[in-house]
Amino acid sequence: MILRRAGAIRIVLLWLVVLCTVVMVSPAAGAGEVKIGTSESVQGHPSISGDRIVWQDNRNGNEDIYLWNLATQTETRITTDLNDQENPSISGNWIVWEDYRHGVNPEIYLYDLTTRTERQISWSGDENYQKQPAVDGTKVVYMDSMNGFYNIYMYNVETQRRSSLNEDSKTQWQPAISGDDVVWIDWTTNILYLYSISAGGQPIAVTDGNTGPKAPAVDNGRVVWADFVNGNDAGIFLYDRATGIKKWLTPIPTNQDYPVISGNTVVWVDDQAGTSNLYRYDLTTRQATRLTNGPGNQYSASIDGDRVVYVDDRGMNPHVYMSTIGSIPQPVVVNGQTKLPTDTDHDGLYEDLNGNGALDFNDVVIFFNQMDWIGENEPIAAFDFNGNGQIDFDDIVRVFNLM
Incomplete structure (x- = not known):
């Protein structure tokens, strides 16, 4: 059942990749600039x-x-x-x-x-x-x-x-x-x-x-x-x-x-x-x-x-x-996980959502399932991969493309 759900998510994400490569949002300038x-x-x-x-x-x-x-x-x-x-x-x-x-x-x-x-x-x-x-x-x-x-x-x-x-x-x-x-x-x-x-x-x-x-x-x-x-x-x-x-x-x-x-x-x-x-x-x-x-x-x-x-x-x-430079809010454990997410490449964005120290497809699945929760409970800047000030499907696509 889990494998079937992951396969469905993969198909959805592949379609999102196709759609989102047409219009990509430019990163925003630095906060408080x-x-x-x-x-x-x-x-x-x-x-x-x-x-x-x-x-x-x-x-x-x-x-x-x-x-x-x-x-x-x-x-x-x-x-x-x-x-x-x-x-x-x-x-x-x-x-x-x-x-x-x-x-x-x-x-x-x-x-x-x-x-x-x-x-x-x-x-x-x-x-x-x-x-x-x-x-x-x-x-x-x-x-x-x-x-x-x-x-x-x-x-x-x-x-x-x-x-x-x-x-x-x-x-x-x-x-x-x-x-x-x-x-x-x-x-x-x-x-x-x-x-x-x-x-x-x-x-x-x-x-x-x-x-x-x-x-x-x-x-x-x-x-x-x-x-x-x-x-x-x-x-x-x-x-x-x-x-x-x-x-x-x-x-x-x-x-x-x-x-x-x-x-x-x-x-x-x-x-x-x-x-x-x-x-x-x-x-x-x-x-x-x-x-x-x-x-x-x-x-x-x-x-x-x-x-x-x-x-x-x-x-x-x-x-x-x-x-x-203000105090930067730190991410909390994503809903359903047991470890803090990590920023594996030190760019300020936390692509390792399950906290296992590496970016893999499970992180994309977690992002897909918890997108609304992340938008409400995590610091937006830590998961806003397209820099548009909000959590959306394009952020998931960008994490998918990073794998």
Whole structure:
């Protein structure tokens, strides 16, 4: 009797596959998504701190820095120089960026939102350059070639003094800062370092030089970065200074890159859905979920608390968007089953409805029989495979096609 019913369901599903391949619903954009700014110009490299978001914008024929205030819903142009200003970073009342007003070699400038004044905090000369600034509190870090090679320098906004953090290595780049912690990559040795500003001395080698770490970020002693595994694929890794534990957060065979971290949330760019989307890992629940699923690519993320800003290329020009990370409802045991459903490919959708750790035809049958119950009792986003905001037959068809 059960086999006969399963056979009938299979026939129904096959017909649904035929019907639903004619009209497929496009995935919806990320929940709670907000478009930032007033222009449709090319935008890039957003950074967020509290209610303020900065980015680079080419609406004036060159790259300028703009600011959006979420509290007042107002936009402010920060730079007016006719040359390019790029790669901004914001923390509180301070904004820093790369500035090309003195030639092809960039320098670092700082803007004070309280006094509405800017000042140059590094000098490139004819041959040197300063790039990749990052600010947190009253400290700015950046890479500087003033010694003929790359070192990480720090500028103290209060004392207006700058210093080299570590000159033992001569090829340092990709700095990031959070409070007392600074991280960077040694280009020659492929080692990721964690440095304590107050302690000084030698930095901690987070990696051993046998891999290819890149794009590090740090928050409260926890470091995340992308590293190459399984050939050309990159995964997201975490190091916790408090415990000394290092672990791979995303052991799935796709390419993950450019992680950012704030509190217990790690966000990165992932191509497992065919386009570059943002995914989130909760360090408390140890759950990975898909954060954005817009029609284009999402990348260049910045995070502060539960707000994530990023670039999305869905339109004519790449634009800055923001999504808010709320508490994500977790699935419950499906009616008639004994185990929690699982997300076998970590895309935020729970295709393993019977909780046996694999997607099989029984999951499709359960979905077919319990469609109404799932729509009433489960978090819709966890089973909405076509992204139309509801549970329907097309979701069942998509699970069937995944087998």
